Amino acid sequence: MADMFASLGTWNWLIFGLILMGLELLTPGVFWLGLAAFLVGVLSFALDPVWQMQILAFAVFAVAAVPLWRRMAQAKPGADDNPFLNKRADALVGRVFTLEKPIVDGTGTVRIDDTVWRVTGPDAPAGSRVKVVKADGARLTVAAA
Incomplete structure (x- = not known):
């Protein structure tokens, strides 16, 4: 198991992030895990951290993305632009x-x-x-x- 984590590389995180983002297209409103994995991949390009730091960074990014995503989802511009949409009468x-x-x-x-x-x-x-x-x-x- 440790060998598997030790072999985590930049490309693995980027591919994992893209796969998760693709899967998350099927479940709208859930997109932070793919973004977290992708960010770890980008971070790995710059710093080349050990696998323990990569896992920790993934966990931190995933947890930090939840309140950020909720805030973005609540601030939907234009939601009240046409209050009578589909209520013609x-x-x-x-x-x-x-x-x-x-x-x-x-x-x-x-x-x-x-x-x-x-x-x-x-x-x-x-x-x-x-x-x-x-x-x-x-x-x-x-x-x-």
Whole structure:
């Protein structure tokens, strides 16, 4: 076992790091072990440490990379750029539209851009202005504007 560790060389660490990084592509969010092995390989080029120091450096890099990776993962820029992404109906709440078909017995339609939406609310004639007060899936609840 000691012979195996003693034979650890720069290229072994670099190849091990690249293999781990490749495997870590299959499990998103976990990438610090491959980076740690790769850094030990780079460090071995410069300093040529004994195998005990290489193992210690790998452990230190792996442990130090975890909080660094978590901090980077939490700071996702642009996560709130479009809060209504995949929530198209929620983006319509508060807007005012003209009824395409009258609301009769609590149901009617309104055209928004190229889509006809079902609306529920108090009875109103076609052409009336209504304000969207609630979105529930593909049905909008409206009130007189």
